[in-house]
Amino acid sequence: MCMAEETKQETIRYIVRIASTDLDGKKPIYHALTKIKGISHRIGLIIARVFERETGIAFDEKIGKLSEEQVKLLESIIKDPLKYGIPEWALNRRKEFYTASSRLAIMGDLEFAIREDIKRLNKIKSYRGLRHAWGLPVRGQRTKSTHRGKGPIVGVMKKEARKSGGKKKSESKGSKK
Numbered sequence: 001m002c003m004a005e006e007t008k009q010e011t012i013r014y015i016v017r018i019a020s021t022d023l024d025g026k027k028p029i030y031h032a033l034t035k036i037k038g039i040s041h042r043i044g045l046i047i048a049r050v051f052e053r054e055t056g057i058a059f060d061e062k063i064g065k066l067s068e069e070q071v072k073l074l075e076s077i078i079k080d081p082l083k084y085g086i087p088e089w090a091l092n093r094r095k096e097f098y099t100a101s102s103r104l105a106i107m108g109d110l111e112f113a114i115r116e117d118i119k120r121l122n123k124i125k126s127y128r129g130l131r132h133a134w135g136l137p138v139r140g141q142r143t144k145s146t147h148r149g150k151g152p153i154v155g156v157m158k159k160e161a162r163k164s165g166g167k168k169k170s171e172s173k174g175s176k177k
Contacts, residue, residue, distance in 0.1 A: 011065060012025055012026070012062065012064040012065055013025045013064045014026065014064060016032070016063050016064055016066070016071060018033075018036065018071060018074060018075050018078070019036050019075060019078055019079075019106055019107060020107060021035060021036045021037075021107070023035055023036075023063055024063075024064075025062065025063055025064020025065075026062060026064060027062065027063060028048075028059070028060040028061065028062060028063070029048040029051060029057075029059055029060070029061060029062075029063045029066075029074070030044045030045045030047075030048035030049075030059055030060065031044070032063040033047055033048065033063075033078075036078070036106055036107065037106060037107050037110060037111075038092055038104065038105055038106035038107060038109075038110040039078070039104075039106060040092075042090065043081075043086075043090050043091075043092070043104065045059070046086055046087075046090050047074070047077055047078060047081065047086070048060075050077055050081075050084045050085065050086060051070075051073065051074050051077060054073060054077070054084070055070060055073065057070065078104065078106065081104050082102070082103075086104075088102045091103060091104045092104060092105055092110065093105045093110075093113060096113070097117070097120065118132050
């Protein structure tokens, strides 16, 4: 009994590499997948359930206990989720602008797609594109009291600061000496 427990502990890999990301082997499959950029807790759980259906391994099994073949299957589910029956509404890039197809974008592909979307919005001079360019909130948030750190400092100067040409008190005191 003791020997069997030791061999189980030896087979756990503490770092599992999936989609160019190092995942913690001590965490369950559905939780470890959320460390990949572009996979949220919801799609991570859906992918883990599909993996369970394909292999019979529980979705909450530690990811470090999986063999290389099982890791490759998990990676193929991430690469082509529609092939394995994951619904389209769960994907993060639904009906893309140029291709009109849906996919799960992860890591660099996701960053590139978002950057291209913002470029397209800037190019056509849409309101959202202009707000992105100006560094202001895009989704209708109020700006009277928040989002103040995104631009140059604007405000009223004190008389002392105006006379000294915008210098701080400590600078003006230091220059008198």
